[in-house]
Amino acid sequence: MKGREFKDAMYDGLAKMLKAISNPSRLEIIEMLSQCEKSVEGIVQTTNLTFANASQHLQVLKNNNIVKSRKDRQYVYYSLVNDDFLSVYQHIIRFASHEIAELERIMSRQRKDNNAQHAVSLVELEQMVNADNVLLLDVRPSAEYEFGHITGAISIPMNELLTNLKNIASDKEVIAYCRGPFCVLADEAVKLLKEKGYKVRRLDEGYPEWKIKQTMSN
């Protein structure tokens, strides 16, 4: 193989993989699957996609070795192939949300609308949790919490938050987290809890970022 052929083959392959993730719907699917595996139905419910369309996007991701599937009874469950991809994805997200001016602007407006500025970083969180005057709140759907969550967090899914305020000690500072920087659940939680008089902030990142950080440090 000549040098030019090698280069072409490598760049073609790399571009093919990148194309597979260069689509808004597929990026949203990736974010969902970085929480836990989901059936096609689970994906359809939170994305507005039709069944056929979601299935097609999943095939694209599968053909490019980004997700894998297993069948259990009538259902097909999809999940990310491994954490290596998740780690790359997070690098991309972090770059995009800090360095692309347009995205930075949209994001800060979203935080402001929900009164959720001054987010806490994972590093800060670590110190705060040790200090023990903090309540770490996971507002993702409970299935995602059960699949994995930040050590020490309690689970109150966003749609049950209003009816479960009694379970939130009002003397502690609440740190809410969700799926990641692009997820709005924690923003909504901050807004609601602030209105109810709580001292509350959101985590800048989400569960997947915490998980990758854990596996990195081992």
Add this chain to the structure above:
Amino acid sequence: MKGREFKDAMYDGLAKMLKAISNPSRLEIIEMLSQCEKSVEGIVQTTNLTFANASQHLQVLKNNNIVKSRKDRQYVYYSLVNDDFLSVYQHIIRFASHEIAELERIMSRQRKDNNAQHAVSLVELEQMVNADNVLLLDVRPSAEYEFGHITGAISIPMNELLTNLKNIASDKEVIAYCRGPFCVLADEAVKLLKEKGYKVRRLDEGYPEWKIKQTMSN
């Protein structure tokens, strides 16, 4: 802005940026620009693209804030906007070349064809250079060497290597490096030097990976 609108805006923006780099020619341009700034002509020379086509690809990268340009006399020089993108790009490359089976296969065949297996990693290099029985050889074009190179490296561009063997001490182990894992110059250097009886290996990574690693550790 509702949650769905926010998500759509963020994923659209992220997909747009990813699409900008999801093209073989643009990936090759990015690799070139991670060495040093280049004029359009410089890019045309090493890529097989026509002027108009290269220019169009550069516009795409520029509109997505991946490269910037400056004009000097008749020439327009392009370069990467900053090292944050370079760092993300390297994460992507590392993932792709290790985790995508097809690319891994192509890469190892390329190394084998040039007798360049057993590449040295940056970490290993650091230890070897300290031991001082090693000659670090930069085989990129001299303009790229002059713009920046690994500390301690000497420059012999690949196309001048055969006529400059006298400058390579034969008692040392030679470590050749070039633009990065997708660049073939170091492979060709290993092949040539092995045929001439040198003890030689290539660096797995290239100058940009070393540079990012330097700035990270500061």
Add this chain to the structure above:
DNA sequence: CAAGTATTCAAGATATATATTGAATACTTG
């Protein structure tokens, strides 16, 4: 095994991406 459900397939219409061509612009140099 019939009926129901979850998922995928196949075909088509529309939108976007890409490379090519020839011309236009902008700058430099004599």
Add this chain to the structure above:
DNA sequence: CAAGTATTCAATATATATCTTGAATACTTG
């Protein structure tokens, strides 16, 4: 300012990506 050079623009043809629709498949459950 005329001639030359580097780069970009605009228009087009082709290829690829995307979403929709309706059907086909595969599995489960009664």
